[in-house]
Amino acid sequence: MAVTEATAGGRKDAATRFLWPSLAVPGTAWLLVLFVVPFYGIMAVAFSSQLNILGQPIPAWNPLNWDFTVMGQVIDQSINGTYRSAWEHTFIYTGIAMSVCVLVGYPVAYYVARLARGNRGLLLALILAPWWINYLTRMLAWVGILGDEGYANDIVGFFGFAKVDWLGGQWYVVVLALVYGYLPFFIVPLYAYLDRIDQRLIEASRDLGANTFRTFFRVTLPLSRIGVITALVLTALPMFGDYYTNTLVSNSPTTVMVGNSIEESIQSGFSRGQGASLVLLLSAVLLIFMAYYLILTVRASREAR
């Protein structure tokens, strides 16, 4: 009797030992084939040295055949050449846009998370709403407003100024559009973070005699630092890879960003190698952000286990 139970138990173990791995297999395999391999494909294209009849690079799948001339040229062009202005625009525009995100987004997230009382649910629904409205729809809305005959020029005209060519390659319109596009993606994660701060810590600070400002700068702000950084990372990643916002509200070489150069050269065929190299450079820049976010997430999920 005891023996049969033991063998039955043993067989059950053997059957279920592979249960969890086998559940994880399809997803992992999918991501290997359609995420890891494609990323390797970028490298294979960027480091390829041979062209096919159409003049497109043939991917070098074997790392021993990798050739870094195109990459070298692209780095050269990025420092002192055609791609330089694209990189400059990318860093300056995203830098300004992210600063505005913090300056506007923090107060909003703070108010909704900690101060709003009666209408908190409504406010939360309203700050979540842009998250669910198609990004292109939101951009098209601005293209309509900023058009020659649009409401923006109506307002400008009302105050007696001359019409402005908003969509003709103005850098501040690109920054405005980036802020408009990505601010919701900053506010919501920060809201979730601020919401979790222990109210007792803030009350303790008050009880110990700190006034509102002192409490904010000495208690709330330090406690929310990781939330701000997380929200900034989540905003920075898509913003660095953005090209469509720029195309929609400007489409002018004077505001070109790295995303625009990448999209153009990857799809053109001839300069695929350059495009792939730019993707690798962009990924290298963003790796700092990505690594930080991944470490935070993995640490959080480990703590939760």
Add this chain to the structure above:
Amino acid sequence: MTTVGIDAPGAEKTWDDTGRYVPPPAAIKPPKKGFVPPWRNPWRRPYVLATITWLYILWSLVPVLIAIQFSFNDSRSRSSWNGFTTEWYCCGTEEGSIAEGTSVFGAGANDALLTALQNSLTLGVVTTLIAVPIGTALALGLTRWRSRTSNVANAVSLFPLVTPELVLGSALYLVITTLYTQIGLGRNALILGHVTFSISFILVIVRGRLVSIGSEFETAAQDLGATRIQAIRTVLLPMLIPAIFASAMITFAASLDDFVVSNFLFGDASQITVPVLLYSAVKAAPSPALNALATILLMGTLTALLLTYLVLRLRRRGEGGSALDDLAGVEM
């Protein structure tokens, strides 16, 4: 300052029969009335922050409302208002109609718009049907399976979350045009791309729920004689249903919303999706029909969102807390 003059210097202290301190009448000063500077008053209404918040909300939503308004514009302009019409939505076919041959629905409608709408909806449904089972299984597997390999799988599965869509889109484009050539750009490529970026956030949502459920229920089921697979099927899966449903709705909405990956992979015009069409048409052939199409897409997303909200609310009934908070947490 609102100090009450207890222990004021020079005041004589008195105690009543039970030993309680009785302050001399003069020592009790009423709190100062009149102006209290706002930074001294922790209970003041936060007017400044409230104003900033409401201005932000107006700024974030009014442009979209204006875009919806212009989907009813009785003119070909997307910028200057010329009266109300519904012809951009349907049936702008009569001679001389402003929307002749370009309305979204109805006889004589612009086929490209309707095709894009059908493509987007089909793609969203197929993506959801493929990605949700794979993502849920991955969440179950990775949460309970402990080994070195699972740590690697864990890291790989989180990477798509933080990879900019531009990188994912161009990677898939390059690999489909060079290595996986038998797939070809078009519908299949779109499905593969959308499932790829969906798996990771389904994983995060379902795993969040799994962690909060813990393993006690399964253990209890197994103690009561269920096999491990029965425990999963009859105990764990029913408890996961709300999370699975929420992730399904979010996958559908994300697929409807996606622009970057679709723009790399759609191939030719017959496979175009709504966001890609909006992007290419706004420069080439802008008309309020685009706003009408965008409005219809918005209604689709809002329906999915409303369903999710109602399901979360149903689950929350009796548990307290707010379903909206769940939604806010869901994207993390």
